[in-house]
Amino acid sequence: MNETKIITNNVNVYYGEKQALHNVSMNMQANEVTALIGPSGCGKSTFIRCLNRMNDVIDTCKVEGTITIDGYDIYSKETSVEKLRERVGMVFQKPNPFPKSIYENVAYGPKIHGIANNKNELDEIVENSLKQAAIFDEVKDRLHEPGTALSGGQQQRLCIARAISVNPDIILMDEPCSALDPIATARIEELMEELKKDYTIVIVTHSMQQAARVSTKTGFFHMGNLVEVDKTEVIFSNPSNKKTQDYITGRFG
Amino acid sequence: MSFVNLNDNNLQKRLSREFRFKVYCIMAMTFALGFVLFLFTSIFSTGYSAFYKTMIPIEISLSSVVSDSNSFALMTNEEINDLSIYSLSKKNIYNLFPNITDRKEKKEILKIFSYEFEDEIKNFLKDNKENINDINIIYLTASDDIDQLHKGNFPRDIPEKRRRLSDLQLSFYDELILENKIETEFNFPFFTRGDSREPELAGIGGALAGSFFTIIVVLILSLPFGLLAAIYLQEFAPQNKFTDFIEININNLAAVPSIVFGLLGLGILLNTFGMPRSTALVGGVTLSLMTLPTIIIATRAALRAVPPSIREAALAVGATRMQAVMHHVVPVAMPGSLTGAIIGIAQALGETAPLLLIGMVAFVVDVPSTPVDPSASLPVQIYLWAESAERGFVEKTSATIMMLLGLLIILNLTAVIIRRKFETKW
Numbered sequence: 106m107n108e109t110k111i112i113t114n115n116v117n118v119y120y121g122e123k124q125a126l127h128n129v130s131m132n133m134q135a136n137e138v139t140a141l142i143g144p145s146g147c148g149k150s151t152f153i154r155c156l157n158r159m160n161d162v163i164d165t166c167k168v169e170g171t172i173t174i175d176g177y178d179i180y181s182k183e184t185s186v187e188k189l190r191e192r193v194g195m196v197f198q199k200p201n202p203f204p205k206s207i208y209e210n211v212a213y214g215p216k217i218h219g220i221a222n223n224k225n226e227l228d229e230i231v232e233n234s235l236k237q238a239a240i241f242d243e244v245k246d247r248l249h250e251p252g253t254a255l256s257g258g259q260q261q262r263l264c265i266a267r268a269i270s271v272n273p274d275i276i277l278m279d280e281p282c283s284a285l286d287p288i289a290t291a292r293i294e295e296l297m298e299e300l301k302k303d304y305t306i307v308i309v310t311h312s313m314q315q316a317a318r319v320s321t322k323t324g325f326f327h328m329g330n331l332v333e334v335d336k337t338e339v340i341f342s343n344p345s346n347k348k349t350q351d352y353i354t355g356r357f358g
Numbered sequence: 359m360s361f362v363n364l365n366d367n368n369l370q371k372r373l374s375r376e377f378r379f380k381v382y383c384i385m386a387m388t389f390a391l392g393f394v395l396f397l398f399t400s401i402f403s404t405g406y407s408a409f410y411k412t413m414i415p416i417e418i419s420l421s422s423v424v425s426d427s428n429s430f431a432l433m434t435n436e437e438i439n440d441l442s443i444y445s446l447s448k449k450n451i452y453n454l455f456p457n458i459t460d461r462k463e464k465k466e467i468l469k470i471f472s473y474e475f476e477d478e479i480k481n482f483l484k485d486n487k488e489n490i491n492d493i494n495i496i497y498l499t500a501s502d503d504i505d506q507l508h509k510g511n512f513p514r515d516i517p518e519k520r521r522r523l524s525d526l527q528l529s530f531y532d533e534l535i536l537e538n539k540i541e542t543e544f545n546f547p548f549f550t551r552g553d554s555r556e557p558e559l560a561g562i563g564g565a566l567a568g569s570f571f572t573i574i575v576v577l578i579l580s581l582p583f584g585l586l587a588a589i590y591l592q593e594f595a596p597q598n599k600f601t602d603f604i605e606i607n608i609n610n611l612a613a614v615p616s617i618v619f620g621l622l623g624l625g626i627l628l629n630t631f632g633m634p635r636s637t638a639l640v641g642g643v644t645l646s647l648m649t650l651p652t653i654i655i656a657t658r659a660a661l662r663a664v665p666p667s668i669r670e671a672a673l674a675v676g677a678t679r680m681q682a683v684m685h686h687v688v689p690v691a692m693p694g695s696l697t698g699a700i701i702g703i704a705q706a707l708g709e710t711a712p713l714l715l716i717g718m719v720a721f722v723v724d725v726p727s728t729p730v731d732p733s734a735s736l737p738v739q740i741y742l743w744a745e746s747a748e749r750g751f752v753e754k755t756s757a758t759i760m761m762l763l764g765l766l767i768i769l770n771l772t773a774v775i776i777r778r779k780f781e782t783k784w
Contacts, residue, residue, distance in 0.1 A: 159674065164597055191676035201667035203686055204782040213685070214675035264671070271675055 110135040110275065110305045111156060116170035118151050118160065125151045128170070129331045131324055135274075138297055138306040140320035140337065142313055144352070147326040149309045153277050156307065157193040158186050174275070191218055194268030198280040200260035202252035202267070207244050210252040210263055211235060214271035230270055237303075238266035239296050258289025265296065269304070276300065278308040282315065294319050313353055317341050325349045401763075405756025411545040411558065412500040412508045414471065414534060418450045418479060419493045430483055430490045438483050444476050451475065451498075454539075455530060466526050472499040472558050497541070502557040502750040504531060508540055511749050548757070552723045553734065553742070557750025560743075562758050564725045568638050568718065568733030569707060569765075575642020575729055576649055576706045581699055583646075584653030588695070591654070592661040593683045612651035619648050620712030628716060636717040636732040644712045649702040656698020660691035693780040700773040704766050710737040736762045 111133040118126040126148045133139045141149040151160065158179065160166040172179050179189050191214075202210050211231045214220075221227035231248070235241035240262040244255070252263050261281055268276055278297075282290040297306060297319050310316050316323050317337060324334035325348075333346045344350050351357055423443055430438070451471065452464050472478070475498050482496045499505075503522045506512045508531075518525050534540050551561030591608075595601045623644030627633045633640050664687045672682035713719065719738050726733035734742065736758060743755040 157674065159670065162670075162673065187676045187678055189676075190674055195670075195674040197667060197670060197674075199667060201665070201671045203668060203671060204690060213672070213677075217675070217677055217681055217685075267671070267675060 107134040107136050109133070110174065111307070112171075112173045113152075113155075114171045114173075116152070116155060116168065116172060118148070118155060118169075119165075119167045120163070121165040125329050126155075127329050130170075131331055131334045133305060133307055134322065135305045136301055136303075137321040138301050138308060138319050140316035140323045141307065141309045141326060142311075142316050142323060142352075143326035143332075144357070145311075148329040149324075149326045150279055152326070152331075153279055153307055153309050156275070156277055157190050157195055158184075159190075159195065161186060191271045192273050193275045193277060194271065194273040195277045195279065196261070196264050196268050196281045199284050200257055200264055202255070202260050202263050204251060204253050206249045207235075207252045207255070207263060208248040211266050211270045214267060218271055220271060234266040234270040235263075237269055237300070238262045239292065239299070240266060256289075258285050258292060261285060261289070261293060262296065265293075265300075269300070273304065275305045275307065278306065280309050280311060283311060290315070313341070325352060327352070401756045401759050404753055405758075405760050407509045407511070408548060408753040408757035409545050410509070410542045411548075412505040413497040413541050413543055414454075414500050414504075414539060415495050415497050415541065416451055416454055417493050418447065418496050420446070420483075420490065421492050422446060431487045433487065435484050438480055438487075441480070441483075443479060447476050447479050455533070463526060466524060467530060470501055470504045470527055470530055472501055472556060474499070474556075474559060497543075499558055500540070502748055503527075504540075505558050506749045507531060508542070509753075511753070548754075550725070552725045553721055553739065554723060557746075557748045557754060560751070560754060562736065562739055562754075562761060564722050565734045565736045565739035565758070566761070567726050568641075568722075568738075569735040571638030571726065571729040571733065572641045572645060572735055573703060573707060575639055576646050576703060579643065579646035580649040580653055580702065584650050584699065584702075585657055585695065587650075588654045588657035588661065589683065589688065592658045593687065594679065608651050608654055611647075612655055614648075615711075616648055616709055617711040617715065619644050620715030622647065623712060623716045634730050634732075636720045636722070638718075638726065638729040638731075638733050638735075640716050641713050641718050641735065642729065644716055645706040645709055648709065648712070649699075649706050652702035652705065653695070653699045656701070657691065657695035660694030660698065661687060663694065664690045690782045693777045693782075697773040697777050700769050700776070704769040707765060707769070708737055708762060710741055713738050714741070736765070 109132045113132075114130050116126055116129040117124060129148075129152055141153060143149050154160045155168055155172060156174075156179075160168060168180060174189075174193070178184070203213065205213075208231055211234050212221075212227055215227060215230050221230055232241060235244065240259060243259060244263075252260065255263060261284075265276070265281075282293050285293065294315065297308070300306060308316075308319065320337045322334065323337045323340040325332045325340065325344075325346075327348055333340065333344060333349045335344075340349060341353055344353065420443070423441060423446060448468065452458070452467055455467055458464055458467060468475075478498050479496055482494070483490065486494075500508070503512065504527075507514070507523060507528075512523065514521075514528060523531075531540070547559070548561045549566070550563040551559065552564035554560040591601065591605065595604075623640055627640050627643055628635055633643075668686050668690065669682050672686045673679070677685065713735055718733065718735055719742065720732055720734070721742070722732050722734050724731070740755055740758050740762065743751040743758065
């Protein structure tokens with residue numbers, strides 16, 4: 106078993122009066138894909154957005170409990186969200202490239218963090234990120250065309266390239282394939298297989314098959330509770346909780 | 359088959375209802391278009407003649423003023439201004455009709471010219487210092503009444519007592535026409551001169567400059583403040599009672615009648631701060647108050663239309679909130695926001711009521727050269743001239759409206775072009 110990368114301990118999340126997550130405690134290992142499944146509105150997206158503090162944008166959102174990455178409490182006062190998000194990248198449900206060129210989409214992160222010292226280094230980072238996201242060959246001749254002109258699957262891989270351009274440790278994926286067709290989905294799944302060698306991946310998915318295919322560990326969320334978390338084989342073959350059993354067999358959700 | 363059955367009553371009814379609806383729509387559109395067309399033709403047909411002026415060439419001999427005509431070349435403009443050539447000019451003008459000898463009748467000859475004929479002769483001297491001959495042909499501006507008579511706007515068939523031109527003057531005109539001595543030329547001074555009591559000399563130069571300075575002041579004040587306020591309110595301000603209150607007030611401000619802003623300018627800018635009356639500076643500040651809410655509302659709407667996923671994308675790679683907004687959100691919102699700004703500026707350009715209250719309605723002869731000189735503006739000039747009785751001001755009013763409409767069309771076209779060209783394509 107790989108070393109533990111992310112530890113969450115008794116995480117409670119409130120949107121105003123409403124509590125969205127109840128005492129979620131789970132660990133995520135480095136260089137593994139951890140999948141979060143559950144019916145709509147169960148809190149899995151809320152949970153994943155706590156890991157890079159994207160919930161900070163919502164005024165009414167309040168997070169309790171501790172989340173540590175490599176032993177550092179990311180909700181401590183000293184944490185800078187900008188630095189945190191540099192190390193914890195995110196890919197969203199709907200592909201959201203900037204309405205700029207493919208090159209600029211990938212170069213933006215390195216530019217604002219001052220990672221590249223000159224144009225050549227930046228070019229190299231862009232090329233490597235696109236290669237790692239398995240899209241370089243498709244776009245190498247049109248790096249300066251708008252990223253929004255690509256197909257949905259290509260856009261999503263471009264967003265993955267953008268996420269890895271700042272050299273993060275962790276990539277969070279919030280239903281990255283829900284807007285894609287099966288072929289594009291298959292490509293992203295292959296890509297995850299490659300990426301987990303270098304990154305820790307946490308993926309939220311609606312598709313149980315996808316969770317079964319790509320993840321090492323799976324957590325099942327229901328009504329804001331983490332019902333069960335275990336090795337993926339165990340969750341899908343021999344879950345210990347009745348609700349998990351019902352969900353994976355399609356009795357609700 | 360059933361779908362070829364055209365005798366279906368219900369279907370017939372639905373189709374004829376659709377047809378009637380289309381007819382109503384086309385009627386409404388035709389009515390609106392016809393109205394605009396009527397407005398434009400009526401303005402154009404009364405206004406276009408203002409772009410031409412009537413000139414009468416006369417022979418002027420200046421040999422008695424100076425020893426020899428070459429000496430003009432040595433004189434400065436000031437020295438030419440100081441020459442007293444009034445009576446000489448008069449004599450030369452009387453020579454146009456040598457058989458008129460009566461003193462009273464001679465005076466009538468003068469009245470077919472603009473009263474500034476002496477200045478016009480001096481301007482000719484200044485412009486042609488090097489080649490003044492013993493006898494020079496100089497084109498003098500005809501008086502407003504002759505100008506209007508020549509343009510066909512002056513009814514000749516009413517009794518002499520009710521006419522501004524006497525029978526004698528009409529006979530002068532007819533004689534000049536026979537001798538081919540009445541000419542029209544493009545009315546260039548109309549665009550460069552300030553206002554005047556004499557329609558043939560009045561121009562919109564002063565109003566153009568006043569409007570220009572006013573708009574510059576409006577731009578300098580309302581664009582940066584409007585954009586910053588909108589960006590702060592939309593992107594950074596917390597959602598609470600206080601920001602709601604500000605938002606409601608900005609929306610209310612946009613609906614306040616413009617004359618109220620004029621009162622505000624009068625009460626605060628002129629009376630409390632003692633800023634100079636009748637100036638483009640005060641006009642601009644007052645109009646900025648009016649334009650500001652328009653720009654804020656348009657910019658906020660443009661910012662709101664930017665998909666939140668763009669903000670999230672930027673934040674997720676570690677951009678600060680300001681970077682996300684300035685690098686990604688604002689560029690996408692810019693065309694919409696600038697369109698709003700231009701429409702606000704166009705409103706300010708056509709606004710009259712507030713300017714009346716802060717004294718920009720004054721009669722200003724000099725063309726303003728700075729924003730703190732007394733000046734008029736285009737819409738106020740229209741208001742001023744529309745009140746004047748002389749026929750010459752009627753065509754000048756319409757011509758000014760044409761200029762203002764032209765500027766507004768240019769501004770609105772710019773807005774359309776900006777939107778087309780810089781709109782983000784998704």
